[in-house]
Amino acid sequence: MINKKMFISALASVVVASSLFGAKVTALTSGIAEEMFQTLVVTELLKKMGHEIEGVKDVNYDIAYQTISSNANSDDVYFLASVWDPLHNEKIAALGGDKKILISSDFISNCAQGYLIDKKTADKYNIKYYNDLKKPEIAKLFDTNGNGKANLSGCNAGWGCEKVIEYQLDAYDMRDTVEHDQGEYSALIANTLANYKTGKPILYYTWTPYWVSGKLVPGKDVVFLQVTHSANPNAGSTKLGNGADYGFNINNQKIATNASVKTKHKDIAKLFDIIKIDVNDISGQNMLMTNGQNKQKDIKRHVQTWLEKNKTKVDAWIKEAKAAK
16 A cells, blocks of 8 residues: 555655756747747746756747647646737637746847838938839839839738738738739848949838848838828838828837746746846847858857846846746
């Protein structure tokens, strides 16, 4: 017969040992190389807290959210450190919302998006609004394939921004004058940069933080186009406090993880809620990548540099997170 006291003691030992070894964590990334830095910052903090990183899986946003949702009750941890709020809210809601996916507080704040053209063309033809491209004579300036339509270097399928672009082409009645070029964004933007260097007019979508705005500086090389009125499937209004309207919401990036983390790994849930990275730190690291420091070893070095520079904050986050366990 098993001694009851011995059984309880043995069970308690298992629980203690389990907590000492920490959680098994899988990091999910979006496939955008420039989002790896923020992911690895999070994994490094989790390591410092005693958790085991099972791996970093490169998948698209949809697969990442599906993986997190399907593991809603798991003892293990799955997270994505590049949730765009409100751009991705529809994706998350469709997979069960907060019943399946736990979303953190703001991780990276004030991420902008929008349409841009080269400043030379904007000044010469007095182009201020995206809607100006409804005029055939204006649209033709940005035609790169000879069909009379403006070619917009757009957004990859599955990112979320492509749905906004497609929605606005209809909302602003611009199908006849604007063509949404899709494919691999890095290739599209490389072609856009090449056209700019040869003096050709350019039209493209981009976001911050991202290296493009370091190469084509808004206000100097290019200008953001406004819209005449808000038309965005993710919000009723995209107008800013100063009255300007660029057609897209200002997004905040957050961290998504499986819902069970809230009760099974309270220290991790707390960490995800309190960790912050300045948007300018992301932009600076992205610029290093576009200048050639883009290998995995480079990104890991950037992460260590950031951790050392922000050691006081990092130590405080870890202390607060551990106290929540």
